[in-house]
Amino acid sequence: QVQLVESGGGVVQPGRSLRLSCAASGFTFSSFPMHWVRQAPGKGLEGVAVVSYDGSNQYYADSVKGRFTISRDNSKNTLYLQMNSLRAEDTAVYYCARDQSGNWNSFDAWGQGTMVTVSS
Amino acid sequence: IQMAQSPSSLSASVGDRVTITCRTSQTISNYLNWYQQKPGKAPKLLIYAASTLQGGVPSRFSGSGSGTDFTLTISSLEPEDFATYFCQQSYNHPYTFGQGTKLEIK
Numbered sequence: 001q002v003q004l005v006e007s008g009g010g011v012v013q014p015g016r017s018l019r020l021s022c023a024a025s026g027f028t029f030s031s032f033p034m035h036w037v038r039q040a041p042g043k044g045l046e047g048v049a050v051v052s053y054d055g056s057n058q059y060y061a062d063s064v065k066g067r068f069t070i071s072r073d074n075s076k077n078t079l080y081l082q083m084n085s086l087r088a089e090d091t092a093v094y095y096c097a098r099d100q101s102g103n104w105n106s107f108d109a110w111g112q113g114t115m116v117t118v119s120s
Numbered sequence: 121i122q123m124a125q126s127p128s129s130l131s132a133s134v135g136d137r138v139t140i141t142c143r144t145s146q147t148i149s150n151y152l153n154w155y156q157q158k159p160g161k162a163p164k165l166l167i168y169a170a171s172t173l174q175g176g177v178p179s180r181f182s183g184s185g186s187g188t189d190f191t192l193t194i195s196s197l198e199p200e201d202f203a204t205y206f207c208q209q210s211y212n213h214p215y216t217f218g219q220g221t222k223l224e225i226k
Contacts, residue, residue, distance in 0.1 A: 035215075045155075045163065045206055045217040059213040095162055105210035106153040106168035113162055 009114030022096030125218025142207035
């Protein structure tokens with residue numbers, strides 16, 4: 001079955017870096033665009049970044065542009081989010097999600113999420 | 121693209137019919153998706169392309185609309201439907217979400 005498992009979250013000081021990973025299984029990872037979506041405590045959902053199926057194209061939310069980098073390794077079936085210059089407002093649960101692009105780009109599979117807390 | 125979802129919260133009883141609306145700041149054809157989220161869990165896709173039910177989703181859920189105005193309707197609430205619902209436009213990057221509607225038991 002389709003499975004996405006995030007890892008790498010934790011507590012980090014403002015200005016520091018963190019790298020999240022999302023291990024995919026149960027489907028042909030290299031065929032799907034992939035997203036990172038975050039949710040601050042008690043808040044709504046925010047799309048953070050997307051990468052095309054082959055890694056050649058990326059798009060970022062304005063709130064993270066220049067600080068976060070999304071990438072993927074199709075040989076390892078893994079999605080990454082490198083987060084630099086972290087701020088308190090980056091505190092959130094981070095989800096990876098599969099974009100079933102043929103079905104109006106909807107997100108049909110999500111990981112369980114990994115919590116990132118930015119605090120001194 | 122800005123999303124305006126309403127109401128932000130809603131109290132209803134089992135068996136009630138409820139409707140949630142989502143309006144976008146520009147036309148998005150039918151690139152509108154609905155998700156359900158329960159506390160501590162990841163969102164779950166309910167409807168894509170404004171009105172197409174994702175596999176395994178009960179038929180009491182339905183969606184409609186195109187252009188800028190969309191609705192999610194639950195025809196007869198079941199206990200497991202009490203959750204938070206989000207709309208999402210997937211027409212233009214960045215794909216944006218509505219603020220959410222928390223559906224609570226009356």
